[in-house]
Amino acid sequence: MNALLVPLALPLAAEPGNRTLTISLFTAVVAVTLYITWWASRQNKTAADYYAGGRSFSGAQNGLAVAGDYMSAASFLGISGQIALYGYDGFLYSIGFLVAWLVALLLVAELLRNSGRFTMADQLAFRMKQKPVRTAAATSTIVVSIFYLLAQMVGAGSLVGLLLGVKSEGLKAAVIVLVGALMIVYVTIGGMKGTTWVQIVKAVLLMTGTVVITFLVLLKFHFNISDLLGSAAGKSGKGEDFLQPGLLYGKDLTGQIDFLSLGLALVLGTAGLPHILIRFYTVPDSRAARRSVQWAIGLIGVFYLMTLALGFGAAALLNTAKGSAVETSKGNVASPLLAEAVGGGAGSTGGAILLALIAAVAFATILAVVAGLTLTSASSFAHDLYANVMSKEKPTEKQELRVARFAAIGIGAVAIGLAIPAQKLNIAFLVALAFAVAASANLPALLFNLFWKRFNTSGAVWSIYGGLISAVVLVVFSPVVSGNGEKSMITGADFHWFPLSNPGIVSIPLGFLFGVLGTYLGRDRSSENRYSELSVRALTGAGAEGAAKH
């Protein structure tokens, strides 16, 4: 999502009364989430508690948490903002994001729940050589999660500055440190149980806030969608073009192939995102995993439908012309300003309350997503790398969990350290890159492992590293990093030779191809021995990890 980076902060909530209200609500969010974390910490006893929340969440609870983990501030503020600025094309991201859940539902969620334990690597390591496969899977898990985390953290600095109406760079850095410190606390103390409840609370807040604003927007147009679209088109100054494809994507052939490439990464990436995959371990069985994806599809789908109303509502009701607050923030403030407008306008009590509410929801959203990402990387580090690769003897559960907690602190510190200097860089492409890596490196290995008997250790290692390296290399030499003027991450140089901003259309087939090549070149057939065991386990749940009994 290229919308999270904001060039300058705007005096959104500059009036002292509003700012007090906003800060009180932010504090309330922090207090509630810290209470949840403390409460969860008293129930964490075993590794299954820490990594998988005791596998005792219901399908509906996990569905909410999945939705809470998935709908980042980029979806909440970014998509509605893109619609407000570019009309119909702003809506396209959300369709890929939603359809992707069918891949997760039909091919991945239940089988993974039955055959894995705590991390993505568990499922691969089931019938492969532990060390190489776990190292590869942990590398890609940590890379994907850190890309995603970094994009969220940098966004958080700008966003909170924006919502509080503060321009100072020092304060943005302070916000990044605060967000980082909070996520470390959630993850080290609360583990998966605490993180899950933070995500559930956030999902409820986000859905409630969005329903209220959507209802108020539709009310203004007497629930006539055509009128809403018509006035958005009229106000945008672009007429009917605003409601048609083409304002943002696919202007020439390169752009069209780029859009196709983005579409592929979005639809295939979700089922390979490690922080989404490990959520399926938090339920007692595959049936609950299925229910949680169905819940997630319902919640995410309804949410994205509402962003349509928010985006077109913002286009119709706010000033989105060049130089306006919405335009200079790349759309990020469209939803909060829309909340203010439908609450009664600037200066009114209703407007101030709704604005502060939406700002607090955005803050809760950031916290829930970064906590999920930190937990994912820390789990993979402790469970895959430390316990199964680095240690000569198998560590005790207690030792492994201590390492997981230290890893969370370390990863949090790295994320803070990288996010502060990255504030001025345009790194919003990292989210799209995370999806591309997930689709190119993780999904091929997961699918081959489940459905192709011949697949072996070298196939898994090749597909993971092959997909990971091709996606990252193609992006480094693409226009998003250099050669596209102000829009590139590095503005002073041009070393790009790959024409597309999204690598998926090349790197996803490469990931699958490397998997096939590695398998045949590796020759090893020992992984076939346990394939029947894996398929029985994946399809029937025989011998799968059960819920913790306290």
Add this chain to the structure above:
Amino acid sequence: MDEEVVRERDARAYEAVHDAADFKELKRRYKNFVVPWTIAFMAWYLAYVACNNWARGFMDHRLGGSHINVALIFGLLQFVSTFVIAALYGRFANRKLDPLAHGLNAKYKRERRR
């Protein structure tokens, strides 16, 4: 019990389930649902992406005198198809997969005790 013995006993139980007729049926049912539906929703989604690129005339077509056009309807239909396929799969899995899986799961537990 010795770890090696446990592993061998489990492996035998998995093998017994794997050879059961019910397991072959479960696998067949799962594949027969998942493969065609995956192809269908991917084709349907890619058709939508492609139309945004290369069938703009068709997408720009307005319905009646309203501001609602084919592009919006096509996008909304992606939501509808996702909801419908998710519901269909849930129904299918509850009715056709779960009973077989439960039976096989019980068989696995019996085999392990032998």
